[in-house]
Amino acid sequence: MICRYDDAIALFKFFFEQHHIVPNVVSYNNLINAHCDEGRVDVGLEVYRRIIEIAPFSPSSVTYRHLTKGLIDAERMEDAVALLREMLVKGHGADSLVYNNVIKGFLELGNLEKADEFFNELKERCLVYDGVINATYMDWWFKQGKDKEAMESYKSWQDRNFKVVPATCNTILEVLVKYGKKEAAWALFEHMLDNHTPPTHQGVNSDTFNTMVNECFREGEFEEAINTFKKAGTKPGSKPFQMDVAGYNNIIARFCENGMMKQAEEFLAALSAKCLTPDVTTFRTLIDTYLKMEEIDDVLRMFNKMADAGLRVVASFGTRVFGELIKNGKAVESAEILTKMGNKDPKPDSSIYDVVVRGLCNAGALDMGKDIVDQMMKYGVGVPPVLKDFVLEVFENAGRGSEVKSVLDQSKWINNSRPAYPRQPQSQHEPTQMASGWPLGPSPLMGKSISGEPQISRSQSFGVHPMSRQTQLGSPQMTGQLPLGSHNRQQPSGFHNMDQQQPSKPYQGSDYPIEDLTFIVLLFSFLLLYYE
DSSP: OOOOHHHHHHHHIIIIIISOOBOOHHHHHHHHHHHHHTTOHHHHHHHHHHHHHHOSSOOOHHHHHHHHHHHHHTTOHHHHHHHHHHHHHTTOOOOHHHHHHHHHHHHHTTOHHHHHHHHHHHHHHOSSOOTHHHHHHHHHHHHTTOHHHHHHHHHHHHHHTOOOOHHHHHHHHHHHHHTTOHHHHHHHHHHHHHTOBTTTBOOOOHHHHHHHHHHHHHTTOHHHHHHHHTOOOOSTTOOOOOOOHHHHHHHHHHHHHTTOHHHHHHHHHHHHHTTOOOOHHHHHHHHHHHHHTTOHHHHHHHHHHHHHTTOOOOHHHHHHHHHHHHHTTOHHHHHHHHHHHHTSSSOOOHHHHHHHHHHHHHTTOHHHHHHHHHHHHHTTOOOOHHHHHHHHHHHHHTTOHHHHHHHTOGGGGTTTTSOOOOOOOOOTTSOOBOTTSOBOSSOOTTSBOTTSOBSSOTTSBTTBOTTTOSBOTTOOOSTTOOOTTGGGGSOOSSOOOTTSOOOOOOOTTSSSOTHHHHHHHHHHHHHHHHHO
């Protein structure tokens, strides 16, 4: 997994410092996690102190999880223990995962007595604790070669008969599989399947199946892997698990690793048949495998399916795949795929267009190359100077320089993407609005009004309605507000020329500024970027 911590930190500054949005505790926790994982635990602690000093909320248990782990990774056990005590003094409950960090830290130092002390303290404070602590003990005992003590820890957890979430059982299941305790692992897996009784209790998730399916593949038991993937509980009242895309992606990847492409594509078809949608990971796995196998026609077929699905192709992947297709004589086919991608948002990166345009020109397909350049200009992707010089040189050598110069003429694309609407009479004091109440005028994307002042108050909490002080994130049902996109279904009552900018104005009928919606979208982009 690629972790873009610097980008996450830069986006935090952009949203919450430059544009004065008040971050919530989740945003702060992401920032703290980024600093701790980068080894800057002191900076993470500064953020924690800032929450205590200025935020209208307290740090959460997740805050302490990130910080204690960061301190322990930095070999600062005393500071980690002090932070745990501070968590308790501030009135937070005894969080099992914070205790687990400290227990794991002492175990790795070989201090079993101190680890047991904190474990006993947790059990005194909590009638029910997270079984991940038993998994930590089991892993440590197994590493010491003391299987008996490890299994005793496992049995002590079983005896408590906690009704736990799949994530906890998965952690223990992974430890059992890792150290070859197959019989116990399969028994736990079947027990989890029997306890899967949605909607009352979720006994398993796709990670549960992935652990056991992967174990079957490691043992070369491919048929058993398929049977495991489809397995369900036998206890009365248990229900089969409805596999998600992540589970299908895992078994498809395992088939690809073993060159079993027929089975991989069968599961791809089964995924689609269940009304699930293959995602970027699904197609990348198959395309990368076909590239390694030099099955170019299959690469082309899968890449076409990916384009048809409207999935985003990032620059590094797109340039590599298109480069291989062009190298194998598929320049024209590549242009057709790129045209499909360009018809949808977000548009492909200019570097992807660069590879395809050069491939077409080198293959002598100048008309198609000109069409792709035309798309770059029309979509506002932009033609890099180096590519522009290359295209001009190729077309001039072919005696067709004037044709491509006309395409590269930027003036004909100005305002092309902003349709002009006939003017309607309107009040001099009221900016024109669509039926839904959205003002026409400059985009609020950067969070600034015409005056240059921030349009979101420093004191306004992000995602909190000023009247109720309750979180409204994701809810469009504010007073007078229509769901996002509803204005596209109604006839505008007073359109005017989009090129004539009007002063930005808060959304009518609500105390919420319209910019909040834009920043909500941008914040989700920030979070997706962080977990990409």
